Amino acid sequence: MNPKGIGLSTNVQEYLVAHGAGIDPIAQELIDVTAELGRISGMQIAPEQGAFMTLLTRLLDVRFAVEVGTFTGYSALSIARGLVPGGRLLCCDVSDEWVNIGRPYWERAGVADSIEVVIAPAAETLAALPDDPPIDLAFIDADKQSYKTYYEEILRRLSPKGIILVDNVLWGGQVADPDADLDENPGTAHIREFNASVVADPRTAQVMLPIADGLTLITLAP
Numbered sequence: 001m002n003p004k005g006i007g008l009s010t011n012v013q014e015y016l017v018a019h020g021a022g023i024d025p026i027a028q029e030l031i032d033v034t035a036e037l038g039r040i041s042g043m044q045i046a047p048e049q050g051a052f053m054t055l056l057t058r059l060l061d062v063r064f065a066v067e068v069g070t071f072t073g074y075s076a077l078s079i080a081r082g083l084v085p086g087g088r089l090l091c092c093d094v095s096d097e098w099v100n101i102g103r104p105y106w107e108r109a110g111v112a113d114s115i116e117v118v119i120a121p122a123a124e125t126l127a128a129l130p131d132d133p134p135i136d137l138a139f140i141d142a143d144k145q146s147y148k149t150y151y152e153e154i155l156r157r158l159s160p161k162g163i164i165l166v167d168n169v170l171w172g173g174q175v176a177d178p179d180a181d182l183d184e185n186p187g188t189a190h191i192r193e194f195n196a197s198v199v200a201d202p203r204t205a206q207v208m209l210p211i212a213d214g215l216t217l218i219t220l221a222p
Helices: 010-020 025-035 039-043 047-059 074-080 096-109 122-127 144-155 171-176 186-199
Strands: 064-068 088-093 115-119 135-140 158-167 204-209 215-220
Touching: 010 047, 025 047, 025 074, 025 096, 047 074, 047 135, 047 158, 064 074, 064 122, 064 144, 074 088, 074 096, 074 135, 088 096, 088 122, 096 115, 122 144, 135 144, 144 158, 144 186, 171 186, 186 204, 186 215
Parallel strands: 064 088, 064 135, 088 115, 135 158
Antiparallel strands: 158 215, 204 215
């Protein structure tokens, strides 16, 4: 297992997953089949992040969740498993090719009926959502240049005790690297700009956690 968490060695990552992620056979098979895709498999969230998201979804009694960027469905599986009975997860993605890999695992886990997938630009899908029901939990993990757009569309529909989770906010450590090549990796600039805009937003409160590649939790300001 290659550690996705910044600063974690392989043995520490393996220990962390073995003692905290609680990966069952269905989740492990989805992780394994995604790994076979090669380099692009790095788009999948880390196991400990999936476990954290399931637990958080359950603790918040989430009824309606939204995911922007589903890939092969491990994050969706993690969120759906934490929903209250009758809860719903809306997945926004632009590729049926990747999402279809995850569908059989959703079925086997018994959560497929709670997941709706819309294949279209996420900004359009979010903009078309009604204000009711409000969003109890949202996970943003898609194209970095559009993070602010997704954030704004979700924020205006967020329930009073809702939460937004934003992935990759440490971007492999490049957000804090003064020598990062922004021409070679424009995502660094996008993430820096997003992080700066969130911490300056008086409408919200946030905490950035060093889970995997960095995960920011955002709520409405008290």
